[in-house]
Amino acid sequence: MSLKIIAEKAQVSEATVSLVMNNRPGVNALTREKVLAIAAEIGYVPNSIARSLAMNKSNIIGLVITDVENPFYGSFTKYVNDIAKDNNYSLFISISYHDENIESEILNTLIAQRVDGIIVTPSHKVRSNVDIFDQIDRKKIPCVLATSNYMRESDKFVMTDYAEGSYRLTNYLLSIGHRRIVHIITSDKDSPINSLRTEGYRRAFEENGIKFDDDLIVTCNGASMNYAYLVAKKLMQSKLPDAIITINDVMAIGVEKAAKELKIRIPEELSVAGYDDILLSTFTEPPLTTVRQNIEEIAIQSMEMLFNLIDKKPVAQEQIFIPPELILRSSTMVKS
Amino acid sequence: MSLKIIAEKAQVSEATVSLVMNNRPGVNALTREKVLAIAAEIGYVPNSIARSLAMNKSNIIGLVITDVENPFYGSFTKYVNDIAKDNNYSLFISISYHDENIESEILNTLIAQRVDGIIVTPSHKVRSNVDIFDQIDRKKIPCVLATSNYMRESDKFVMTDYAEGSYRLTNYLLSIGHRRIVHIITSDKDSPINSLRTEGYRRAFEENGIKFDDDLIVTCNGASMNYAYLVAKKLMQSKLPDAIITINDVMAIGVEKAAKELKIRIPEELSVAGYDDILLSTFTEPPLTTVRQNIEEIAIQSMEMLFNLIDKKPVAQEQIFIPPELILRSSTMVKS
DNA sequence: TATATTAATTAAAGCGCTTTAAACTTTTGG
DNA sequence: CCAAAAGTTTAAAGCGCTTTAATTAATATA
16 A cells, blocks of 8 residues: 555565656656556555655645535635646635634644645634734745635735625616615624625715615625525515615525515515625526626636745735626616 | 654653643643643644654545535535534545546545545446446445435445435325426436436326326436526427426526526416425525425434444444425415 | 652654665767 | 766655653652
């Protein structure tokens, strides 16, 4: 099961076997063949662990995702996975459930595991505790935040220009006559994931010279279908707004469900819009107007940044905003 | 960054530091404190790679999933992740996209990575090539197939009793008057994932003394929303059946979309049912009648089996079928 | 006080690989 | 035919940890 065994059988040194197994030059063709034959015969699979230790390089990238059940992260994972594979890296995926403590634990494990770099989709929370990220900095472990949030001015990240997306969507809704546009965000108002949205949202109102009510910004305990469903239902029972927008598509689906249960017609009585543009959004009834996040681009750019950090190449830009795109479907219509 | 450094600073041997870091007895309280203090001071994080090499145990479980974009696998991943964590294992997740070659590659990487055990949700395809699984057997690497399919009589697996689920669903539909019940499966008819379904489906017809048409079993290129949408649309345009059932929920959502586009009312004109009972199925319009797979139980049992294999404890049963449950919602109704 | 126990510490080998530098072989060219 | 160059091969150290067995120190027993 080890180089040594092959070396003995082939009557060569371990060094030679190592060269052969790594397909490196400097070994005679016949020797190479003999070694290869023996390796195949005994079903030898090199021990990556030993290799990593010797080379001080694991060829593994750690990916921390918050929520496997949201297809948005599913897509992101898929893209990252593909890019990693294309570059000969394996992925070590872990799930944080938007929980800071779990996130910390995971990052610790990744450090212990000596991954070559880390991509993290940060929890939606504003964190009091940034110790672990400081540690990552001190240890100079390549790390980029992707898709959704950041914590410190010094963070390296790639995410959608949320403010711009919210701005465009809000602007559009205002332009077709809506005024009471409820914006459902998550509870950490000051977290960039939320504050950037409300910034764009507010800007749209201001630029249109329309004053808006702070009560229109509603918080939700979590970014899931179910939480949004509950919040929306309660909200619509008291007073029906013109439109409801959410910070992601699955939440908007929750809103659609709440409306259906209350026999509120979308979009005739209520316009609804999401954010992300997951595949599912074209399958809902009605299909969702949404802000498309260019998830593939986010994956590409964050991986590129990560690889540059790993290879110690210069990184042109450490904080990248990817432009969003407004996608109009039939869950929104002109205010009657 | 290593034991050696701490050992030097603390004026003790590496062995002692190792004992302290692993919180093992046999070291003086004062010594322990001194070591711990120094470790904390320099921000020492043990090197799991070196540890794995020395102990010949990685404390990592490899999880191979076919499709991150289907929330069913998202849930499964979540459960497996939690159980692994509770048992002090890390998860190494990889994605196979239902592709045999990728699956092989991944398994090879996992072997190279010397994971302690493997959970694989096998590709839907019947494979001609089972080499890699034979290799896993020969190397005596603990491995259990979960959720969906198996390849060889000797496989260890935990999956839903698909035949039973299809039987119950079909039986129910027959009992409320449907006759032309189309069953959309994937292209590998002989793969257990499909053959078990059609077995239950056929049995329901037989037991009800109703003969059925082989044409009612329709194949689809993949188990996704989109493929099912395409197939269903084509199918309904030629002749509308009484009901359509699919092998998972996302496919049923695709069918619902196709029906809506053709202005076919569900369930009045067409009954639709899925399989899985993902959360989303209560959010579709109409909510889906489906066969619930007890995904948590599958995760629990497969992990239990895996841990037993890893710990070389006896495994009571190597092939486990988990009973499904019929969930009635409003996408099906009595045939008018 | 000498001896037997028990506690604390550590030297050294080993896990399976890579890599450097040196040694040995073969080929080339004058 | 010999020296230089090029091609092969390998001994040995090292990656950072665990573990065994032996050593040393501290404590208890008679």
